[in-house]
Amino acid sequence: MGETRSHKSGRKFGAVIARKRDDGSVSAWLARYSSPVDGRRVQRSFPDRIRAEAWLYDESMLVELHKRGKQQWVHPTERDRRRCATTMTFNELADWYVQTHRKPDGTTLRGAAKRNLRTDVDHLKQVFGPMKLNQITPDVISAWYFGPHDEGVWVFPRTCQRLKAIMALACSDKFGTGMPLLDSNPFVLPIPPDPEPKSWSVPPLTGGQLAALYESMPEYDRLSVLLAAWAGGMRIGEVCALTVDDFDLEKLTMSVSHSVCRGDTDTGPLTLGPVKSHHSRRVCVLPSMLTPLIRQHIAMRADQSSPYMFQGRQSPILPPTTLSNHFRQARELAGCEQATFRTLRVTHTTLLMQNGGTVREAMDSIGDSTQEVVMRHYTRTVPEHQRQVVNRMAESMVSDSSDLQRVLGMRRDGxxxxxxxxxxxxxxxxxxxxxxxxxxxxxxxxxxx
Incomplete structure (x- = not known):
């Protein structure tokens, strides 16, 4: 495809060039001229010569005003960007953000994650929705940031992250216009930290508490607390998604490969969906002492033709809300009122490591690929265990040193x-x-x- 310069008598500004196909027909008309600021080429493509000539004439007027000092010349691309920013509202950009948002691995959000995203963005749309993008300045965001937030202490940090991401989208060419809509992100304030979860102060369950929980749960789902505490520290959705085929009682393993959900839209009947992340798919080791209880549970299920380990009264799959309610009632009887089903995950992780498990083993067991998350969220300090460790440490050093024994006034037998x-x-x-x-x-x- 070639280009042919089109001459026009008396032309003093720019040029109109025909771009031709191999057969000689014109595919487009290019209007070109040199920038009065830096001399670089400025051009636009048009389907016909008349539009190209008209655009070039309008540009010549702007260049002339610039030369006379009447008006600063702005590149056509920048003019288009500013024009788009003056017409696009926050609502439009926020909706596009929700539609195109993806996980870090590129997969789409599903179920509760997508519902939470929409809820967070809806909070922002109530404040900034009808505003044009160029009206959302740092001062406007600051007034919202330091104002009241009835949505709650946990939601506010998330909405700040969402707002910053949406406005960052306007500063990139990802929106599809081929140009940024804003020069810079007006969200310049720090993202507030998440408040410290109350669950961090809840210690892992003791053997007595776990036994009391088990005995206080309904018979058809009580096994769930032992499986979550001893085998894999499962999330509540993972427990409800377990099937009989997930258990290999010869190898003493349990596969975790699904989580319960209500589809992409988080509505409709319960079904098996993917686990939280790729690393959440795992094979967990079962304590041998659980084998008789697992066999008994499988044999006592109400619907023997169903593949699910835990079945609901009104649905084939036990709803996580039902299991959560049962746990909430049982914890009152067990004397651990602050515990949640997530405390079983904490119990598994903490005791696994205290009994010799490595950090890598704990990460693989609960299906989390981040060491920081495992140590920060799922391990606790148990004072009694810490006291025993300190005593063992001191006793081992004393037994190896006659000088320490003399200093402490002790014999070799301790x-x-x-x-x-x-x-x-x-x-x-x-x-x-x-x-x-x-x-x-x-x-x-x-x-x-």
Whole structure:
């Protein structure tokens, strides 16, 4: 495809050029001229020569005004961008953001994640919706940022992230116009941190609490608490999605490959959907002591033809809301009122690591690929375990050092030196003296323990 310069008598500004196909026919008309600011070529393509000539004439008027100092010349692309920014509303850009938003891996949002996105953006549309993009200045955003937020302390940081992302979209060419709609992002304030979750102060469950939870749950879904606490620290949607085929009782493994959802629109009947992330697909090790309970549960299911481990009273799949309600009622009887189903995930992670599991094993077991998330959200400090570790550490160092034993006044068998001296003095004491010495020895031993 070639270009042919079109001459016009008396032309003093720019040029109109015909772009021709191989057969000689004209495919487009290019109008060109040099920028009065930096001399670079400025051009536009038109389907016919008349429009090209008209555009070139209008541009010549703007260039002439610039040369006379009457009006600053602005590149046509910049003019188009400013024109678009003066007509596009926040509502339009926000809707496009929701429609095109993707996860980091490129997949679309589904179910609750998509519902939460729409809810967050709706909060923003109530404030900025009808405003033109160029009206949303840093001052306007600042007034909203420091104003009241009835949506809650957890929603506000998310809406800040959404607003910053939407306005960043206007500063890029991703919107489809081939040019940014704004020069810079008007959201210049810091994203507020998430508040500290109340669940962080909830310790992992004890054996007694777990037993009480199990016994207080309905018979048809009580096994869920043991599976979540001992095998994989599953999310509640993952538990409800378990099928009989997910269990291999010969190899003592359980596959976690689905989570319960209501489809892409988060409406309709419960169905099996994907797990939260690729790493959430995992094979978990089952404690051998659970095998009899698992076999018993499978045999006692109401619908033996159903593939699901946990079945609802009114639906083939046990709804997560139903399981959550059962857990909420059981925790009152178990004496752990602050615990949630997520506490079972915390219990699994914390005790797995305290009993010798590595961070990598904990990440693989609960299906989380981020070490920071595992350590920050799913592990807790258990004071009694910490006390035992500190005592074992000190005792191991003392047993290896006669100098430390001498400093602490202890014998090599770990008993206080005062107890040895008391034993030696008993031979010389009377009955009353022996009783005093026995009490002193017991006091020393208790203090040592």
């Amino acid at each position: 008993r206080p030196e005062s107890a040895r001296l008391a034993y030696a003095g008993m031979e010389e004491a009377g009955v009353g003296g022996k009783l005093d010495l026995i009490l002193a020895i017991l006091g020393d031993l208790v203090a040592h323990e």
